[in-house]
Amino acid sequence: MTRPQPELVITGLGLVLPCGDGVAAARASLASGQPCFADLPAALGQGRGAACTAFNPAGIIPPMQLRRLDRPSRFAWVAAHQAFLDAGLDPKPAGERIAVAVGTMTGGSEASEAFMRPYLQRGPEGASPMVFPNCVANAASGHLALAFGLKGPSATFVDRENAAFVALEQAARWLRAGLAEVALVIGTDGLFPVLQDLCLGARLLDRHGDPEIGSGRGFLTGEGAQAFLLEPRARAEARGARPWALLRGLAARSSVAPSEAARAESLAAAVLALGAFSPAFRIGGGNGLTRLDAVEARLAAAHPEWPDVIHPKVLWGELAGSGGPLLAAALLQPAGPVLVTAPASSGVQFAAHLEALRPDP
């Protein structure tokens, strides 16, 4: 049996980022190069980070439902809303043919803390049946299904820094297998106190409050969601959609050992698996922590011909969508081939080749 491999395009983009909601805010942030780090609100944890303080779900999430959602679900809902609007696609009539793939490093964790804190302090009386359903990582996909009437396949991945890439890969697979016609790919993360406390205790955070690639000082956390509507190019063209980008390739390689050298080799193999091309733009997943930066630096040293790299994580923080911000930054580049390299602290290293299709506004 031979299966045709349809080209896939991203026709809808929705962004909730520490720099603000929407594409314009993200473009401005990338253009300015100004990091979004500030002292976090006490409710999100101690120290500095990139919180979505301007996040505004008014008019999008009904107030009654807003109360029941954890932060990753709220962000994902608004980002998905933007993406469907951007793509000119009404999801409800086609719900059974729309899949959802989510990548998140923190999904369910904020709710788990909110659930367990009173339970540990007060016992069963402190346990809230309202909070517990959000303790699962796939809470966001369930809320999205309800909000937009999505009834196709769904999966939530938790593969550390690159969970959104795993989600994109799975979504592409469902489309190519004909199990869905459109896939909503989401990267989403929310900050919460224990996360910040853990990162601080594990000495992962940049104590200068200003992460810098190659400094080895560490990263700062961030939050937000990115939504990408993926569909076959022929379908998108037939309905007159204006794609953001063509997904030319997505490759993943892992290493048996978690050493820096082994992970660098895996990332290089992932890039090689994309095939030969000359990127006009490059997005990197370095975050200020040697564990990731060194892997990318080794790769760049072997490719002096590559263009300068943009590092979204030093603007919007680590997490912030578990790889989603890298994909978003790639889509916002002027028309041309974009290479995304996404190192991970363990597990799978990803590389993506996207052909950005919209000219710089």
Place this chain on the structure above:
Amino acid sequence: MTASRVVITGLGIVSSLALDREGTWSAMLEGKDGLGPLTRLDLPAEPAQIAGQVPMAPARHQTLCECMALAALEEALDGFRPGGDPARIGLFQGAGTSGLPVAEAYLEERLAGRRGRAAETSYQSPCTVTDALAQRVGSTGPRSTVMNACSSSLLALGQAWERIVTGELDLAVAGGAESLCRTTYAGFSCLKAVDAQKCRPFSRDRAGLNLGEGAVQVLLEPLDRARARGATIYAEVLGYGASMDAHHPTAPHPEGEGAARALAMALRVGGLDAADIDLVSAHGTATPANDGAECLAIRRALGPAADRVSVTSTKSQFGHTLGAAGAFGAAAAILALRAQVVSPTLRLEDPDPLCDLDCTPLQAKERQIRAALVNAFAFGGNNTSLLLKRWGGA
């Protein structure tokens, strides 16, 4: 891409019944259950004190999930040393609680004003188990850790099938592991979803689930490679289906609408008709909402053929193993296909009229089993069904 036939060549089980596959299967057929007094967690204020516990203890710096998953993988490998291109070996795991017990301990320490072990806690992400398994088989290929709540590990099996059938991989390890923890125990308890007695799937008086722990790991290979190395073939994987209910954050669609679509998709993808199915290894949680809706879903998907299928629920033996539950259901179906015996649904003495299928009450049942569907449903309205076929040597 050329489609390969996908077969299961290894199966490892660590359960509350036994720490190995054959011990677990024998006990299942004998009508034993692995449910007993809850001792792993000290939760005296919880009304339910029953769980399916695995008598294993993890090594230092290891979670119980990792410990059980590695043991299950070892049994699945059965001495096989995967060779060839390591980039063509993939790992697909479904996770549930995973490192949550470590995180709970950290939070408890912090609430008590102590420092806690932040570095260790931050290391114990759900993909830590996936990485450990990958290291064991020397994989440099794809890995993913799916957290779809209670359908996680069945979807992981589906992912593994996808990669083999398209010829991308030569070997995939798929499965899941789950350990008891306070968050899930307290959570299901506060939802009034836990039965203080041993659970009774499909019964008129069913009152909820019991929680359980364990691990199942499955090896999947292309048929030609499995034959070439003379591997034992347990069953063939034909495909899977997945859907969302878009109905309620925790409750299933009352008429099983979304679940029926997952079942129908699995049949369509696998190219079988409803009449080809002899067994459904059900989600069967014993919650009032699930079992009736699931039986309706089976009827919707299979039509009149539903009256000829056997249905069974592993929850009656192991409790609900959450992230690993789908893999446990798959294991029961794989072994049933091999032995041509359906494991029983225990304590099913007074069937619910809503569950008007042959739910294999009390005793194992010998019968012809040509193909089986496995169900796993989850919070968020996530449904997955896997389609398996008896391996007849052709």
